[in-house]
Amino acid sequence: MVVVVVTKKYLIAAVFLIVWVEQVFAETANKVKIIYNAVSQKGSGGYQVIDESQDQDIVVQEPMLLLQVGLDEDIFMHGMFAYDTWTSASDKAFDDATSASLLHRQERESFNLGVTWDKKTHGLSFTLGQSSEWDYKSNYFSVGGYHNFAQDNFSIAFNYSFYDDQTKLFDVSEDETKDFESKKTEAMAFDMSQILTPTDLLLFGHHVITQTGTLEGTLNTININGTRTEEILPNFKLRQASYVKWIHSLDEEQALHLSYRSYNDSWAINSQTFEISYLKSLMDDEAYIEVFFRHYTQSQYSNFETSFDSSQEFMTSDADYEKLSSNQIGFFYNQEMEVFDYEAQFVLGVSHYERDNNLSYDTAQISFGVSF
8 A cells, every 4th residue: 555655656756847847848859658567478387486387477567757958959958757557366376375565466666767968969867776675675876878870870879887786585494575685786888880881780799787786586496305485605606798789671571680799797608599589660651560580599597596405505406507508489560549639659579489398488568658
């Protein structure tokens, strides 16, 4: 009940802010967008479910409010408020096996506020944000910029983000929730694009992420000779990824995307991702469809085991850390339209995902947004 009251307070405050801002900056480019997102996943497999049921069903709902206010022709403020709710079969299993409560339906509130300076050929952006749920709190800021060169044929962008987070773990042996513990994340991204020909565009970049503090999952458990306890992970992780993506226009209505991503981290986990997608525009570019296929391979974390004979310094049974190969195929439909003279957008997506380590799921998602 408290969460509902707080959420209504935020929404009412946001509505009054929108009205006031639009009155003050009536002659600038202002936009308000309301979006509703929903995702349903039917899945099975994995080792992180405490009762070993391997039930990975999830339902997520997320209404969002986006705000953009032009201060002049080059500067605008932007904000976002989102309220997520989700139900998870693995959370319910954890509830039933422990004294944990309120996990059948989880909730998260998040918002951010920022300002962007955009000269069309170069620009800067700064954002502050916060999110909160029962087992995780996050305060963050990000700053970034871009610059185009060679008559906009080449572009380079940089972004730095810092997350000052707190995570709450559940002590399975004591059957109680622990206090919040610190987790800090720094992320740096370098992204570039180059127009090769009138029909070809190349994107490439390198991302670096460092994480310190409590890196264990809130509900992740391990089995030591038949006794359940929480996983134990190192308190530092350095992650790096490089990618390249080629976009080729087949004609005015069709395009082909090919991408490759290489990842490695300080836990000696390496992965490779290959993806191909086909896009076709419809209805005079008011809609498009996308069909994609993604292949992923990953090496195993040395401290992963499905079960343990004795206690070790680091231990996890999270299936995400096992050696694996996965394939995903999916379809997206995106359409721009008018609803009562307002701009609207409808998105529908379905996908099937399957791993060779006994984990698979089917996902359906829908999104609808209206701009004012």
